[in-house]
Amino acid sequence: MIPALPKVLIVGAGAVGLRTAQEALRRGCRVVVRAPFPPLDPRTCSVGAGGLWMPFRCDDVRVDRWALETFQELYELQQTPASDDLVETLPALYLLHESTSTVQDEPPTWTRDPRLLFQILALSEIAKQADIVIPPVEEFQSAGYSHAWLFYPLIVNAPRMLEYLLQQVQQSAADVDVETGEYMESIEHMVDTAKILGCTAVINCTGLGAAQIAGCQSSDDDLTGARGILLQYDRTSCVRRSQVDRSGKQRKDTLIMIDEGPWGSDTMPSYLIPRGDQIVVGGSYLPGDTESSIRLEERKRLLSNAHRLGIDVNQCAPHGEWTGFRPKRSAGVRCEADPTYADGPVKVLHNYGHGGSGWTINVGAAKECLDILLRNKPL
Numbered sequence: 620m621i622p623a624l625p626k627v628l629i630v631g632a633g634a635v636g637l638r639t640a641q642e643a644l645r646r647g648c649r650v651v652v653r654a655p656f657p658p659l660d661p662r663t664c665s666v667g668a669g670g671l672w673m674p675f676r677c678d679d680v681r682v683d684r685w686a687l688e689t690f691q692e693l694y695e696l697q698q699t700p701a702s703d704d705l706v707e708t709l710p711a712l713y714l715l716h717e718s719t720s721t722v723q724d725e726p727p728t729w730t731r732d733p734r735l736l737f738q739i740l741a742l743s744e745i746a747k748q749a750d751i752v753i754p755p756v757e758e759f760q761s762a763g764y765s766h767a768w769l770f771y772p773l774i775v776n777a778p779r780m781l782e783y784l785l786q787q788v789q790q791s792a793a794d795v796d797v798e799t800g801e802y803m804e805s806i807e808h809m810v811d812t813a814k815i816l817g818c819t820a821v822i823n824c825t826g827l828g829a830a831q832i833a834g835c836q837s838s839d840d841d842l843t844g845a846r847g848i849l850l851q852y853d854r855t856s857c858v859r860r861s862q863v864d865r866s867g868k869q870r871k872d873t874l875i876m877i878d879e880g881p882w883g884s885d886t887m888p889s890y891l892i893p894r895g896d897q898i899v900v901g902g903s904y905l906p907g908d909t910e911s912s913i914r915l916e917e918r919k920r921l922l923s924n925a926h927r928l929g930i931d932v933n934q935c936a937p938h939g940e941w942t943g944f945r946p947k948r949s950a951g952v953r954c955e956a957d958p959t960y961a962d963g964p965v966k967v968l969h970n971y972g973h974g975g976s977g978w979t980i981n982v983g984a985a986k987e988c989l990d991i992l993l994r995n996k997p998l
């Protein structure tokens with residue numbers, strides 16, 4: 620007899636929870652999704668994120684594999700009419716300072732995917748590339764930047780993708796309530812809810828919320844929020860300092876990232892990401908900083924980043940701003956079965972702690988989580 624597939628309760632409806640729910644449905648499980656507020660609520664980390672596909676600040680040996688699985692799915696989705704404005708490919712520049720060793724460093728293995736067209740070029744060469752929009756390279760050079768990675772990543776339109784995933788899950792006959800108004804307080808709370816709903820497995824996809832969730836050996840002291848801030852500009856109306864080439868032809872938007880001085884650092888990276896109908900300008904990476912609004916001096920720095928990276932700040936103002944908290948774990952993503960519940964009537968799995976890479980690895984992590992669940996075959 621073929622063992623019955625579990626009915627699974629997914630707790631959390633961000634990039635990870637919704638993609639995990641979709642994966643469970645694809646494997647034939649019945650699925651229930653619960654979250655206290657809808658995915659587009661700004662408290663959901665996934666909604667404000669840059670959406671850039673690039674492994675970033677997520678120390679886990681599985682990241683490259685998960686990232687490539689995610690890239691593959693996004694790449695295929697982009698080829699379909701359904702993709703609409705869900706995902707796009709743009710040129711990206713990651714600036715390198717001539718005094719640092721990164722120019723000579725071996726780039727990470729994910730850069731080898733031929734679809735990324737990855738190369739390291741001197742800025743003088745970059746200026747000659749036909750399809751990019753950047754401020755005059757002399758400005759970068761005078762700040763000491765000499766080279767850049769040039770590659771063509773995918774960029775997820777995060778709010779649209781959340782809507783799309785939610786819709787996909789709802790259409791697949793899952794029982795979905797993402798406005799319960801109720802935070803699960805403990806793993807036992809999740810298990811009790813699962814029992815009431817007739818589920819035999821729970822997958823905890825609560826992102827940073829998992830730090831507050833207590834339970835038998837389950838509260839996670841290793842999980843902290845790495846605070847990120849950004850300004851949002853309207854992509855259509857926002858005036859760029861270099862939008863047309865010498866022949867007057869409109870060129871493609873270009874994503875720019877810097878985490879080397881003087882314009883960036885590990886904790887204060889500078890970036891500009893065109894994403895959907897917005898351009899987002901960041902940023903920060905501040906573990907343990909819990910401030911939910913943008914401080915005055917931070918706002919000044921973001922405006923200065925916007926100018927440096929190509930927005931004409933005298934002619935356009937941001938239409939919004941956002942502070943988010945990346946779910947960071949020094950021990951890597953928690954994607955595993957919880958041994959405490961191995962012999963109980965409801966199995967518990969975790970899938971949280973994706974740091975600065977949730978949109979980059981959510982597909983791979985969801986697949987692995989379901990592999991673990993179905994290998995353990997809870998009834």
Ligand SMILES: Cc1cc2nc3c(=O)[nH]c(=O)nc-3n(C[C@H](O)[C@H](O)[C@H](O)COP(=O)(O)OP(=O)(O)OC[C@H]3O[C@@H](n4cnc5c(N)ncnc54)[C@H](O)[C@@H]3O)c2cc1C
Nearest residue numbers: 631632633664665669670671803826828847943977978979
């Ligand atoms: C400024 C910034 C920029 C970023 N840019 C990028 C990028 O360019 N590319 C990239 O790949 N990643 C990026 N990230 C990282 C990415 O946003 C996260 O890794 C990802 O959003 C984590 O997704 P998640 O589903 O685990 O968490 P969330 O999106 O926060 O979802 C958690 C879900 O759990 C629910 N929940 C929480 N607590 C409870 C509870 N107690 N009970 C029940 N439900 C609960 C929430 O309501 C929510 O539905 C960025 C993050 C920030 C802050």
